[in-house]
Amino acid sequence: MPIVFPFDPDLAKAATIPSRLYVDPVYHELERERIFARTWQLVARTEQLAQPGDYVVVEIAGESVVLVRDAQGLRGYHNVCLHRAGPVATGCGRRQTLQCKYHGWTYSLAGELLRAPEMESTEHFRPADFRLHPVQVASWGPLVFATLDLKAPPLLHFLEGIPARAASFRPEAMRWVMRKEYPVRCNWKVYVDNYLEGYHLPVVHPGLHKELDYDQYRVEPHRYWSLQHAPLRPVQGNAADRTYVADATGSDAQYYWLFPNVMLNVYLGQLQTNVVLPDGPDRCTVVFEWFAHDPPADPATDPVWSRRVHFSDEIQAEDVEICEVVQKNLRSRVYDRGRYSAKRENGVHHFHSLLHEFLT
Numbered sequence: 001m002p003i004v005f006p007f008d009p010d011l012a013k014a015a016t017i018p019s020r021l022y023v024d025p026v027y028h029e030l031e032r033e034r035i036f037a038r039t040w041q042l043v044a045r046t047e048q049l050a051q052p053g054d055y056v057v058v059e060i061a062g063e064s065v066v067l068v069r070d071a072q073g074l075r076g077y078h079n080v081c082l083h084r085a086g087p088v089a090t091g092c093g094r095r096q097t098l099q100c101k102y103h104g105w106t107y108s109l110a111g112e113l114l115r116a117p118e119m120e121s122t123e124h125f126r127p128a129d130f131r132l133h134p135v136q137v138a139s140w141g142p143l144v145f146a147t148l149d150l151k152a153p154p155l156l157h158f159l160e161g162i163p164a165r166a167a168s169f170r171p172e173a174m175r176w177v178m179r180k181e182y183p184v185r186c187n188w189k190v191y192v193d194n195y196l197e198g199y200h201l202p203v204v205h206p207g208l209h210k211e212l213d214y215d216q217y218r219v220e221p222h223r224y225w226s227l228q229h230a231p232l233r234p235v236q237g238n239a240a241d242r243t244y245v246a247d248a249t250g251s252d253a254q255y256y257w258l259f260p261n262v263m264l265n266v267y268l269g270q271l272q273t274n275v276v277l278p279d280g281p282d283r284c285t286v287v288f289e290w291f292a293h294d295p296p297a298d299p300a301t302d303p304v305w306s307r308r309v310h311f312s313d314e315i316q317a318e319d320v321e322i323c324e325v326v327q328k329n330l331r332s333r334v335y336d337r338g339r340y341s342a343k344r345e346n347g348v349h350h351f352h353s354l355l356h357e358f359l360t
């Protein structure tokens with residue numbers, strides 16, 4: 001089966017990408033190397049790395065990575081000892097050095113090997129020759145991103161335009177509220193495709209459809225991200241019946257998607273992030289995290305937050321149900337490619353153009 005696949009940059013003429021991209025393990029491996037190992041990944045929160053010595057172990061494209069804050073700022077390393085590949089850190093915490101959990105080689109937070117016990121009789125062994133392999137780390141607002149690719153352009157190049165547009169939400173003042181994980185039995189791209197269009201709103205989300213102005217819904221693609229504008233419908237009658245109520249300035253919800261797998265949903269003074277992590281050709285985990293300027297003491301008992309999370313759970317359940325059926329049907333003997341709605345699916349086509357660019 002060929003790895004390359006056809007893609008037409010003209011949305012009105014294009015057919016969707018072949019179904020094998022969603023089911024064949026070959027693409028799962030290829031995406032790991034060519035997409036997840038080369039792009040900026042949302043991996044942690046700045047509050048986890050607030051003080052010098054704070055560290056957290058994360059995973060990127062199947063690699064264990066340790067992120068640390070030292071006096072210079074944020075740094076990151078492959079969590080692989082240069083002796084015999086032990087881990088230099090586990091979990092999270094605060095330390096002045098990183099000590100391997102196997103034979104105890106000790107590294108500074110700048111990645112230099114400081115001490116290697118009982119190596120005196122080893123010829124030409126100089127600790128100064130050994131340094132942990134770095135990764136790139138950067139933060140924006142409360143979010144920490146990292147990439148394994150040392151040649152990747154800086155995070156801000158990749159986010160170009162978002163910080164300015166989202167400035168009025170004051171992301172830097174946002175604090176973490178809570179996290180939820182949803183295992184989904186579909187390819188990560190099925191979930192992303194579904195996120196990138198409002199076309200399914202009337203059928204899949206009748207409740208949400210009532211709250212949003214579907215006619216005004218639009219997707220604005222940029223180089224590595226897209227923005228969905230979903231203005232709220234004006235309130236008529238009892239505002240208490242509504243989950244979201246437009247504020248006096250009429251500001252709309254902004255849904256940013258960052259290639260390949262991150263969503264930043266900004267509305268009414270809160271930020272919700274979604275990260276879609278591939279677990280296999282037909283499995284993924286979606287991690288939701290919420291941030292706000294004034295986090296509640298306990299979101300589980302706070303009435304505003306429990307209502308919000310309940311509504312989000314409902315939407316998520318509707319999306320998961322359709323995504324899982326689509327995943328099964330992508331294996332059908334009769335289906336390979338479809339067509340895009342040129343009016344409603346430009347965001348999906350934009351995602352597929354980036355897949356095509358990175359994979360072929």
Ligand code: FES
Nearest residue numbers: 081084086100103
């Ligand atoms: S593997 Fe790290 S000290 Fe041996």
Ligand SMILES: [Fe+2]
Nearest residue numbers: 194204205319
């Ligand atoms: Fe949806």
